[in-house]
Amino acid sequence: MNQVMGTAVNRKDGFAKVTGQATYTAEHALSGLVHGYLVTSAIAKGQIRLISTQKAEQAPGVLAIVTYKNRPKIFTPANDFRQSKLNEARLPLSDDQIHYAGQIIAFVVAETVEQARDAAQLIIIEYDIQPPLIHPQQTRYESLPDVEFSKGNVETATTAVTIEATYTTAKELHAAMEPHAIIAHWQEDSLTVYEGSQWVRLHQRTYAELFGLPAEKVRLVTPYIGGAFGSKCFPWAYSILCAAVARTIKRPLKLAVTRRQLTTNTGHRAATEQTLKVAAIPDGKLVALDHRVKTYTSFADRFIVDCTATTPVLYAAPNLRLQQHLGILNVPTPTYMRAPSENPGMWALESAMDELAWKLNIDPVELRLNNETTTHQRSNLPFAAKHFAECLRVGANQFGWRDRALQPRSLTRNGQLIGWGMAAATFPAMRGNTTVKVRLLPDGTVHVLTAGNDMGTGAYTMVAITAAAALGVPVEKVKVELGDSLFPDGGLAGGSQMTASLAPAVLQACQDVLQKANCTTANAACAALKQSGRAAFEAIASFAPKEDAQKWAFQSWGAHFCEVMVDEAIGRVQVTRWVSVMDIGRVMNAKAAASQVRGSVIMGIGAALMEECHLDPNSGYPVVYDLATYHYPTHADIPRIDVTFVGKPDLTFNSLGVRGVGEVGITGVAAAVANAIYHATGKRFRNLPITPEKLMA
Ligand code: MOS
DSSP, rough: OOTEEEEEEEOHHHHHHOOOOOOOGGOOOOOOOOEEEEOSSSSEEEEEEEOOOHHHSSSTTEEEETTSSSSSOOOOOOBBBBTTTSSSOOTTOOOSSOOTTTTTEEEEEESSHHHHHHTTTEEEEEEEOOOOOOOOOGGGOOOOOTTOEEETTTOOOOOOOEEEEEEEOOBBOOOSSSOOEEEEETTTEEEEEEEOOSSSSHHHHHHHTTTTOOOGGGEEESSSOOOOTTTTTSSOOOHHHHHHHHHTSSSSSEEOOOOHHHHHSSSOOEEEEEEEEEOTTTOOEEEEEEEEEEEEESSSSSOOOOOOTTTHBEEEESSEEEEEEEEEEEOOOOOOSSSSHHHHHHHHHHHHHHHHHHHHHHHHHHHHHBBBBBBTTOOOOOBSSOHHHHHHHHHHHHHHHHGSSSTTTTOTTTEEEEEEEEEEEEEEEOOOEEEEEEEEETTSSEEESOOOOOOSSHHHHHHHHHHHHTTTTOGGGGGEOOOOOOOOOOOOOOOHHHHHHHHHHHHHHHHHHHHTTSSSSSSHHHHHHHHHOOOOOOOOEEEOGGGGGGTOOEEEEEEEEEEEETTTTTTEEEEEEEEEEEEEEOOOOOOHHHHHHHHHHHHHHHHHOOOOOOOOOTOOOOOOOSSTTTTOGGGGOOOOOEEEOOOOOOOTTTTTBBOTTTTGGGGHHHHHOOEEEEEEEEOHHHHSSSSSHHOOO
């Protein structure tokens, strides 16, 4: 393999993106395209007493108006991860029932988007309103036995030092740059869907099931995605409707969801409430960890955020208990969002560990080092690779942690309080089945095709690097095509598993190409092609996780160190310095990997200080409705973020030793910020986001 792997390689898709040549979903220009517009519920609970579309149907340009009364036939799909998956199990416009504010209650189609939007205002709707359950305190909670785990006895663990506290996280929105959209185009009984999708082939199969078609009759096209963070994994209600209505009107139909409607129709991160007890003997050895969680789902689906997922992973506790309860609210359906379970879970765990360190008067880095576990305490499997201690030591060293002031409120700069904080990071390493096709052409061009995807994370470049390294050709000679269901199944761009799943298949396919050519280098193979007059050497190879899942636990690790500056007079927190050290196995692209961690840290700072989707307590409708009212970080809020990787390949995991980097970076970030704020101010904040009014209270 040549030297390209692990270096800083520019994005393959960068030029197309900055010059506007990259075609995003809503930009596919189809002739005869018509436009849809969603009508959504103004109430959070009740039923539609009357919905009159007569006047709207007469409006200029209107082609169709669909409500629960005339919704086209849709089949109920299997809705599991093996076959098909919906983001919301309840099919759109199933009946007259309203389960949340912002639920789709009608779909208008017209020649132009303005005409569709205009006609939507003419629909007359009357509701029978019932009092909704909006606030997490209003619902009853059922226990989740699948999450439950216990060893030892957390109640009787007698100990000198205990922290028990409740930590909350806010409802957050994905707020991707590219709003959700779909274009559905039927030709006879074949459907082409242009739609951002993190899982191309599953998306394809889901549409096939919804419309009672064989999978070959559905093509999914999704070459570029402008951010997803988990919100573009499966079809949402709006996409199902759009595809269904396109079939009846026999025209290609586009629906671009408005920013406002994104807040209720494309998922969110559910708010959580977590009570954590950590107990240690005075020298700092943990004796008990007790994590009890409350989350909620909607009445339209059952989505679970397992906040206890990483609690048994970092620190050994002889007495350990995990418990979770689920409530149901009249709110939109939550979904996956960057480290869906691990990020909120680590907020509580890493805050509590910091509180314990202060109470024990032990360096929080030392406390973590002293309590490392070498096995996953749920499965009892040893970790295949855990360089967590190295992350802590390298990070502490880079940051200058040893020189920190030992008391809260003891550091100031320009009249403002300065604080230092740290927290651990961890995320499970996942991998799935993938297949890729590689073609080597006589001019030395390498063509790689797979229905994997790049949601902005760098997959195009990662695939090119892998092929370039395997064949000894420059990255520029590798042409990568992703995001089309006509290509071999490339698996899921989610759970940080695309690189770990796809790179080994690319490597194998490249090796197979050389073998077919009976050559050891791409140069020799090209010469053979020219001599023989053949068009290409081609190979298709697959990756499948091996049996070692039974023997090992796989996890990525990290540590964050940060400095904040607090202006108590106006309740302002500025993050002024950041160091992250990550153990993600082999680093494929130093530039993209560091960018992924930076993006995660930025998103985590947003969660720590700003992000919250407030709901009107009466209507249940979000009071944020665009990228200005949903407060998230801008450049001015973010310092330089130094990212370092341990870089040791995890060869038990796959042939390249690569684990993926998308999500581990966000875990622990909010806790690191809150821990730094405590050091600065002496005040412990346990409810996110830590906004100015909380700081000034
Ligand atoms: Mo990620 S939340 O698995 O896209």
